[in-house]
Amino acid sequence: MEEFSFMTIIAVFEEIxxxxxxxxxxxxxxxxxxxxxxxxxxxxxxxxxxxxLAQVSxxxxxxxxxxxxxxxxxxxxxxxxxxxxxLVLLGVFGAGxxxxxxxxxxxxxxxxxxxTDA
Amino acid sequence: xxxxxxxTASRRGFLGLATGGAALALGAGQAAQAATVxxxxxxxxxxxxAGGAAIANRLTERLDGAQITILDGRPQHWYQPGFTLIASGxxxxxxxxxxxxxxxxxxxxxxxxxxxxxDPEANRVTTTGGQRIEYDYLIxxxxxxxxxxxxxxxxxxxxxxxxxxxAHYASPELAELSWHAMDKFTSEGGxxxxxxxxxxxxxAGAPVKLCFLAEDIATTKGNRAGCEFVYNAQAQNxxxxxxxxxxxxxxxxxxDITYRYQHVLKGIDLGAKTATYTTPDxxxxxxxxxxxxxxxxxxxxxxxxxxxxxxDRWTDQGWxxxxxxxxxxxxxxxxxxxxxxxxxxxxxxxxSVKFHIPVxxxxxxxxxxxxxxxxxxxxxxxxxxxxRIGRAMLVEFDYQDNLTPSFPGxxxxxxxxxxxxxxxxxxxxxxxxxxxxxxx
Numbered sequence: 001m002e003e004f005s006f007m008t009i010i011a012v013f014e015e016i017x018x019x020x021x022x023x024x025x026x027x028x029x030x031x032x033x034x035x036x037x038x039x040x041x042x043x044x045x046x047x048x049x050x051x052x053l054a055q056v057s058x059x060x061x062x063x064x065x066x067x068x069x070x071x072x073x074x075x076x077x078x079x080x081x082x083x084x085x086x087l088v089l090l091g092v093f094g095a096g097x098x099x100x101x102x103x104x105x106x107x108x109x110x111x112x113x114x115x116t117d118a
Numbered sequence: 119x120x121x122x123x124x125x126t127a128s129r130r131g132f133l134g135l136a137t138g139g140a141a142l143a144l145g146a147g148q149a150a151q152a153a154t155v156x157x158x159x160x161x162x163x164x165x166x167x168a169g170g171a172a173i174a175n176r177l178t179e180r181l182d183g184a185q186i187t188i189l190d191g192r193p194q195h196w197y198q199p200g201f202t203l204i205a206s207g208x209x210x211x212x213x214x215x216x217x218x219x220x221x222x223x224x225x226x227x228x229x230x231x232x233x234x235x236x237d238p239e240a241n242r243v244t245t246t247g248g249q250r251i252e253y254d255y256l257i258x259x260x261x262x263x264x265x266x267x268x269x270x271x272x273x274x275x276x277x278x279x280x281x282x283x284x285a286h287y288a289s290p291e292l293a294e295l296s297w298h299a300m301d302k303f304t305s306e307g308g309x310x311x312x313x314x315x316x317x318x319x320x321x322a323g324a325p326v327k328l329c330f331l332a333e334d335i336a337t338t339k340g341n342r343a344g345c346e347f348v349y350n351a352q353a354q355n356x357x358x359x360x361x362x363x364x365x366x367x368x369x370x371x372x373x374d375i376t377y378r379y380q381h382v383l384k385g386i387d388l389g390a391k392t393a394t395y396t397t398p399d400x401x402x403x404x405x406x407x408x409x410x411x412x413x414x415x416x417x418x419x420x421x422x423x424x425x426x427x428x429x430d431r432w433t434d435q436g437w438x439x440x441x442x443x444x445x446x447x448x449x450x451x452x453x454x455x456x457x458x459x460x461x462x463x464x465x466x467x468x469x470s471v472k473f474h475i476p477v478x479x480x481x482x483x484x485x486x487x488x489x490x491x492x493x494x495x496x497x498x499x500x501x502x503x504x505x506r507i508g509r510a511m512l513v514e515f516d517y518q519d520n521l522t523p524s525f526p527g528x529x530x531x532x533x534x535x536x537x538x539x540x541x542x543x544x545x546x547x548x549x550x551x552x553x554x555x556x557x558x
Contacts, residue, residue, distance in 0.1 A: 007557065008548075008549070008552045008557055008558050011548045011551060011552050011557075012544075012545055012548035012549065012552075013548075014548070072544070073508075073539070073540055073543050073544060074208055074507055074508065074543065075507070075508035075509075075536060075539060075540075075543075076508060078508070079506075079508030079509045079536040079539065080536050081509060081533055081534050081535040081536055082530060082533050082535055084528055084529055084530075084535060084537050085535055085536040085537055088536070088537050088540070089536075
């Protein structure tokens with residue numbers, strides 16, 4: 001009864017999003033991460049030009065993540081109460097921003113191929 | 119002290135699910151399950167709800183060779199903490215419905231009947247189908263019965279928007295019908311009556327939550343001015359824990375919700391749309407356009423007739439006489455109680471069940487192994503007290519009316535917070551499910 005396993009946390013996330021959507025998101029995140037590693041290895045460098053666009057797009061990803069969480073939980077900005085709520089909100093925003101930045105970087109790398117920063 | 123640390127860690131684990139990372143960190147510290155014990159004891163569990171299913175899973179894991187039988191006549195399992203969400207339109211009835219069988223472990227005997235007769239002197243139960251089952255250990259986890267007949271002039275067929283009657287404790291389907299009644303009331307306006315019975319009850323926060331939710335929904339619809347909200351408390355407070363009572367009162371004042379003390383619903387008149395309340399000054403009759411009915415709650419008759427109930431406490435309700443710390447029966451040491459049926463001062467909630475389970479598991483398994491059990495139940499219970507759609511207060515407390523926050527300094531128990539709402543909305547059901555499987 002005391003244990004608190006990884007499977008329990010998986011069960012929680014399945015509950016939050018529905019089993020299908022949750023695992024679809026896990027697969028998408030894994031594919032993007034692998035693709036990111038692939039292009040880094042392939043190009044043997046980080047392109048600062050691509051990274052710049054990736055950074056610029058971060059707020060879009062962050063905002064999208066916040067919107068998604070609020071939609072899924074029947075809540076909105078008016079419900080933000082104390083400091084912990086702002087931290088959770090920032091955490092969601094940050095996770096969305098970083099995830100989206102990686103996605104943008106990967107997409108550029110595949111669409112434009114290896115480019116040199118000049 | 120080790121014991122205390124474990125309990126605290128577990129409580130944090132229970133609520134920490136909303137923040138997966140923190141939960142993972144906690145999980146790492148809790149390993150080393152106790153070894154299994156070899157036995158051929160016959161264990162009978164009455165009731166396959168939250169308490170019955172969870173303890174069946176735990177005992178299957180801890181005991182090797184025990185003959186475990188579980189008795190429950192209802193093939194459906196109801197996730198009762200979800201009823202408030204259904205009754206406020208956030209979920210459909212099927213959110214709370216699953217099959218009882220899916221939660222039970224393999225290798226036990228599941229009999230789809232209720233107990234009809236229980237003889238703790240002879241260690242024997244007779245089922246509604248006439249089977250006689252003898253046991254060495256009995257775990258009573260029957261839950262309670264809702265005494266709808268005690269409300270004069272009311273029956274469950276009246277629930278719904280046509281009559282403006284809500285009875286969200288009754289079942290998932292009636293919770294959904296109750297929502298249609300609330301939806302109509304908050305759109306059309308009028309007087310809404312809320313309240314709670316004078317008996318012990320499951321989740322004493324639920325009547326308050328439903329009142330807050332109705333007020334919030336009317337406000338969102340732009341019809342707050344057309345609605346009046348009256349909350350009828352059975353006692354001289356709005357909540358049994360003084361510090362929470364004051365906070366609830368403050369919120370009701372802020373939101374212009376009328377509250378009355380010592381008003382206990384006696385009956386309704388559907389034709390006249392009135393409700394009669396018993397008060398210290400006599401009976402009071404009021405008009406309503408919407409009313410949420412929560413009836414008195416009692417132990418099932420089979421328990422009340424068995425001799426397991428307290429003889430001098432809750433005599434009109436029949437809760438069983440267990441030690442408030444070990445949950446072991448005071449007169450029949452081979453009988454334990456889990457959940458709503460326990461005659462203890464607090465905690466008819468799923469969160470309490472979560473904390474009953476390891477205590478009963480410890481004392482029963484220890485006894486079989488020839489040792490003394492050591493775990494203690496401190497009265498812990500928790501209630502994500504929803505104050506509106508999107509916000510809740512995560513109140514947790516114990517027998518002493520102490521607040522026992524799981525995240526002191528991080529999640530304030532008396533503050534209306536989004537994170538507390540997130541826990542109720544998304545994390546609790548999964549945690550509950552994990553508990554049923556004996557995994558949390």
